[in-house]
Amino acid sequence: MIIVCQKCKTRFHLDDEATDKPSFVARCTVCGHLFSAYKPKRVQEIAFIDLERARRDEANDHVITIGNRKGGVAKTTTCFNLGVSLALNNKKVLLVDFDAQANLTLSLGLKQQPTFYDAQKAFGRPLDDFITATPYPNLWLLPSGRNMVMLNKLYFGAQHFEYMLKDRLNGIKDQFDFILIDTPPAIEFYTLNALTASNRVVIPCQCDYLSTHGVDQVLRLIALIRKRSNPQIRSRILFTMLDRNSHSSRLIFSKIKDLYAGETFDTVVEMDGALKEAQILSMPAIHYNQQSVAGAQYLGLAKEIIANPHDPIPSSS
Template sequence: MGKIIAVAQHKGGTGKTTTCINLGASLCDMGKTVLVVDLDPQASFTVSMGINPLQVEKSIHQVLVDPNVDMKSAILRRPTLNFFIVPAHVDLAMAESELAGRIGREKALHKKLAPLKEDFDYIFIDCPPTLGILVVNALAAADSVLIPIQCEPLTLYGVKHLLQVINLIREEVNPALKIEGVLRTMYDRRTKLSEEVSDSIQQTFGNLVFSTIIYRHVKFAEGPIHEMPINFYASRSVGADEYRNLAKEILTHETQKA
């Protein structure tokens, strides 16, 4: 039985997409089957994997709004990559209004995604940096939520809003939703501020914080040029190692829980 992890944060540019790409790829390298669902209308994940969002036949948008389109039919696999993808389309921005009047709209994604838990070890949902119906759907469908926190003070406000939504979702829709962990990203070794924010995160979230820290590397920014995860184009880089360590940490947690 697989696990659905929503990668969410109410702020853009915190490393959600980078985490989905590289953590997914690292878990694949460790023999796990991984699916990544791009739930962001900006389609950054889809683009980063070399897929043109305007040319995809079926996207997550159709899966969400059309009851006759199942998730499996939207899954893509690029020959060069080792994980599966459900791409996004800019039309996804309209899903908000399209789902608005529908009964059980919060569970639209859950209904389509739950059957796939048998086929994959890990399903990651790359969430948009909002707290609208798309994120509510992601949290309703997920077993846990992974929160990337950029080591800058402003990101902490995003976490506060996200936690408020998580508590509401638990109360109303998904009582089993857990926090997979808090991931410190874009840690800049040159600044004292990164250290201060990192210490504060550690103090506040305690054992929810992953011991792996993702530092700021230019290799990550090169991802969309290469259209593949970091362990494909810079396998020996520090960044690739960091995501491998994160994957190991997640697998170790699973083993301990089991």
């Protein structure tokens, strides 16, 4: 293991067996500074039901990741409201909360539910045992919770870690018409697993200048995933929180749409007070207020996704 003096930044190589304590006090032999050091945790080997199948099988078009490197662009809001909208179109929908912050789970008013981490620890049990019904017809949830953070700590960097979610979803994907995966605003264990498991990506993009950077980072990551583990993956950008009364918002919307011509949804989700009020009450917009503009637009997005199941893969990839 490597420890670093916090004062002079000298690096020291110590044998992993030098101590069995998770933390200890060390003295720098260069500057004499006393500092706290921590023994690194080694990643755990991943046990799979069928690794070869997980690597061989193509991810289904009805498994969709909602993702963006930038936070605050309505990823969870989109996952929730799109899931409800697909369910209202008589589709059986599973929402997968694959973010340790568990915002999607909380949005559904659920707490202290078994999570994907629990499913991995109880590997002999089917994933069905960890899926819970929601208050909405045709809509189910694989919840998240505090212990989900352990997945990144235990498995990130382990061999084939990016196939973990795909492997488990293989056993249940035929039970649902759509599986939507909510991801955190980061590129690590959760996002890489989600992109490997899905063939379609919805990239929510707020109409502001900085959002283009998040979109560009996700598109670069998708191109990498396409080359390494999921050649069929493709994406579309969803404009969210558009303020049509704002000149700057309309201008940025036009510029981003030109920049990513042919890679955006026709549907646009506008700023809507009813949507924000629905979030406070842990409700989807269309159930909170049937006149909600954003609620109707998420219904339109659901119809667009149902009508166009096979977006083309970019020729530049």
